[in-house]
Amino acid sequence: MIDPHAIIDPRARLAPNVQVGPWTYIGPDVEIDEGTVIASHVVIKGPTRIGKHNRIYQFSTVGEDTPDLKYKGEPTRLVIGDHNIIREGVTIHRGTIQDRHETTIGNHNLLMAYVHVGHDSVIGNHCILVNNVALAGHVHIDDWAILSGYTLVHQFCKIGAHSFSGMGSAIGKDVPAYVMVNGSPAEAKNINAExxxxxxxxxxxxxxxxxxxxxxxxxxxxxxxxxxxxxxxxxxxxxxxxxxxxxxxxxxxxxx
CATH class of the missing domain: 1.20.1180.10 (Udp N-acetylglucosamine O-acyltransferase, C-terminal domain)
Known part of the structure; x- marks a missing residue:
């Protein structure tokens, strides 16, 4: 289940049926629950808690500390729920003590290639972040939201449940639940009726x-x-x- 070329710190805790591909690094204070599959060339740093039946693809970096200049190495966390798909090249940073101490991702989310999730962000359940979506720090995304490719979200913005952003949207204010936005800067277009x-x-x-x-x-x-x-x-x-x-x-x- 764990490739001999993987590097697993002895202080990491993996359920017996976790799969880890070659040349993946899993650091101390990482906990990974049953059924999760991690491809080759993945970096996972802690403190990080990853739930059940997730799939993490190659070249993703999960649980790295933030580049926020206020961060001075304090012990902060990343928590990921169950049944998430994290595709190639995704980057997810832990929290900061200035906010939540924690970045949180819920259940049944799809983060496509090269998505970035900044420090202290919160992603709910059943969300889809399409290729190259970038979330600054402190962003909150509610359940069932869909952000199309290359959407940019300013720090501290809230994206409401069942909302939708068009390709290349630049979101600098809060998006209410159910609302479709598009453009740079993003403008409201209609309810996400479909x-x-x-x-x-x-x-x-x-x-x-x-x-x-x-x-x-x-x-x-x-x-x-x-x-x-x-x-x-x-x-x-x-x-x-x-x-x-x-x-x-x-x-x-x-x-x-």
């Missing part, structure tokens, strides 16, 4: 979310005015609460 249909949202809920989008973006209202009007619709459309929560939690202002 994505919602694929995930089983009802026609009625998609119609209500589309109406909510128009209240936020087409009526010339302030954000507080739009929130006040949309509160009355939550009783008839439970998914709308996720959109309202993402608006209320925004700290950088939303993409317009």
């Amino acid at each position: 994505g919602l249909r694929r995930r089983g949202f009802s026609k009625e809920d998609i119609a209500t979310l589309t109406r909510a989008y128009k209240v936020i973006y087409r009526r010339g209202l302030t954000l507080d005015e739009a929130l006040q009007e949309l509160e009355s619709l939550v009783a008839s459309c439970a998914p709308l609460q996720i959109l309202l929560d993402s608006l209320k939690q925004s700290t950088r202002g939303i993409v317009r």
Whole structure:
């Protein structure tokens, strides 16, 4: 299961059925749970915790310390959940003590080739980051978000659940849940209706979310005015609460 050319520090803890390819390095304070497969030429440094049934492809660097100049070698962590696919050349940095102490990746995510996940970032579940997506530090991405290739995300931005970015988007503000953005700088385009249909949202809920989008973006209202009007619709459309929560939690202002 472990190639003889792999270098495994004796202080690393690997479940018995973890597979490790040749010329991979796994350092101290790394814990890898059952069923995870690690290809050749991967570097994993700790403290890092990797869950079950993940697949990490060649030339990825996982758990490296951050280049943030405030980082002075403090013990920070990376935690990765279960059933994630991390493709070729992905880089994922641990956290900093100035923020969460931890970078966190949930379950069932796909990080395609050359994705970068900066320090203290949080990725939820079922997200897709297409080739060359780059997340600065402190970025939060909620469940089911999709970032198309070469999307850039500024530090401290929040990307809402079920949102979508077009190819080459440069995101400098928060993206509300369900919203599609595109461009450099990114601008809001519409509700991610096709994505919602694929995930089983009802026609009625998609119609209500589309109406909510128009209240936020087409009526010339302030954000507080739009929130006040949309509160009355939550009783008839439970998914709308996720959109309202993402608006209320925004700290950088939303993409317009």
